[in-house]
Amino acid sequence: MNVKVIFKTIGKLLLVEAIMLCLPLIVALIYHEYNYILPFVIPIAILLILGLILSNIIKDNSRMYAKEGFAVVGLSWIFMSLFGALPFTISGIIPNYIDALFETVSGFTTTGSSIISNIDTWYDSAKSLLFWRSFTHWIGGMGVLVFVIAILPKDEGHNIHIIKAEATGPKVGKLVSKVKITARILYLIYFSLTILLFILLLFDPKMSPFDSMIHAFGTAGTGGFGIRSESVGYYSVYSQVIISIFMLIFGVNFNLYYLILIGNFKQVFKNEEFKWYISIVIISTLVIGIDIFLDTSLTYSSIALALKDSFFQVSSIMTTTGFAVADFAKWSTFSKMLLLTLMFIGGCAGSTGGGLKVSRIVILLKSAKRELKKIVHPRSVSNIKMDNATVDESVVKGVNNYFVIIMLIFIISIIIVSLDPNILDLSTVISSVAACLNNIGPGLSDMIGPFGNYGDFSWFSKLTLIITMLIGRLEIYPILLIFNIKNWLKR
DSSP states (O other): OOHHHHHHHHHHHHHHHHHHHHHHHHHHHHTTOGGGHHHHHHHHHHHHHHHHIIIIISOOOOOOOHHHHHHHHHHHHHHHHHHHTHHHHHHTSSOSHHHHHHHHHHHHTTOOOOOOSOHHHHHHHOHHHHHHHHHHHHHHHHOHHHHHHHHOSOOOSOTHHHHHHHSOSSOOOOSSSSHHHHHHHHHHHHHHHHHHHHHHHTTSTTOOHHHHHHHHHHHHTTOOOOSSTTGGGGSOHHHHHHHHHHHHHHTSOHHHHHHHHTTOHHHHHHOHHHHHHHHHHHHHHHHHHHHHHHOTTTOOSOHHHHHHHHHHHHHHHHTTOOOOSSOGGGSOHHHHHHHHHHHHHOSOTTSSOOSSOHHHHHHHHHHHHHHHHHHHSTTOOOOOEETTEEOOHHHHHHHHHHHHHHHHHHHHHHHHHTTOTTOOOHHHHHHHHHHHHTTOOOOSSTTTSTTOOSTTSOHHHHHHHHHHHHHHHHTSHHHHHHTOHHHHHOO
8 A cells, every 4th residue: 555645645635625614714704703713723724734744745656556546535534524523623512522523424425414403503603614514515425535636736647546436336437538627527517506506596585695505515415414403394395396306416427417518318318227216206206295195194285295295305315415394204104114215225326415326226136137037047148237238247246245245334333323322212223324324314213303313322323323424425445445454554
């Protein structure tokens, strides 16, 4: 492992984070929150010093290989979170550093799980911290390192390993010949869609420019940090519908938007993952909408309102955003089980959504079908196809291995969290791990539902969930690799 090139890259990342922290500092000045200026200035100063030391004193321009790329991604997200939590702790608004770290990791990984129970008071007196909290969603959505690659002036030629390690889905490639141009195209699309959403939300009288920006960050990054205790339910039906649609938009593979830009519409509508994604959303919306409308305990006055809430929550859970307009913890067991299933499916590969990804689910189903066929016809030879093209067997094997490992991590995490004396029911244990591992946010019980929080969890459970959030967002390997001592000893 080339330690020098790893920490040189991390040094550049720390400098970028220092620049990021200047934005909430400006917000503090705009809203006259002078008591929160120092909590941003101190981390900025620390990041600048460390960043300059690592990026300038450590001189190493040697080539980066796959294992260095994975190590850079894993360590970068950890360092970003460790320093990103400082404003919350220094300000005293979240005095416990573990809680502050939980909130920050939840932000960068676009999970949206929170330990905060008094968010309305933050809105009145700590808008700069609310801004930083949701801005982490926007940066983490497309990828911290992808952002760094897009803005750094030098093309180092080995950035494909970083993009592959940080991007989501079973297979990652370049849109154009240069990795840097690919990163810039992705962020240009991402930025443009975010601006469009921000403008559309301004038409809601209850949405101030600040509110619109925060919800644009949360929707684009599929993060879901709310700034009101009622989440998106506080705003008009117009905003709820707009956010529902844009959550689905950001859950689509961004490569398809590039195809739209170059006029290749035919390829977009032929994309098999996209068709599965839309079909799952439509079927789930109809089934849950009918179920909650017929549930007399929920008292929906019309099927239209039930379908509106169903569409919003299906979009929110499927894309792993976590916004809420209804307390789905009170829905029937059947509807909650469907939502739990959607948690694991997640968005499309190459999107800002979490979960297993639709493409992996499709490959798993086709792989299972092939194995069943082989039982009946042992000598048969068949290939798995996506978009009328044969999927390489190494990709199929990788998807199967990924599924096995993620399920093992899920089970181990459940066992660890179940030791927490503060958690008494099974639904809280299972859904908390599922929500954090798949970067959803809220769980399916009253304690951690859309209007609950993780504040009562023990520090040990919070650390466990922090690790699961990182594993879920970075898709296992970057986090596991940095804890493998053998990789660090090998040259």
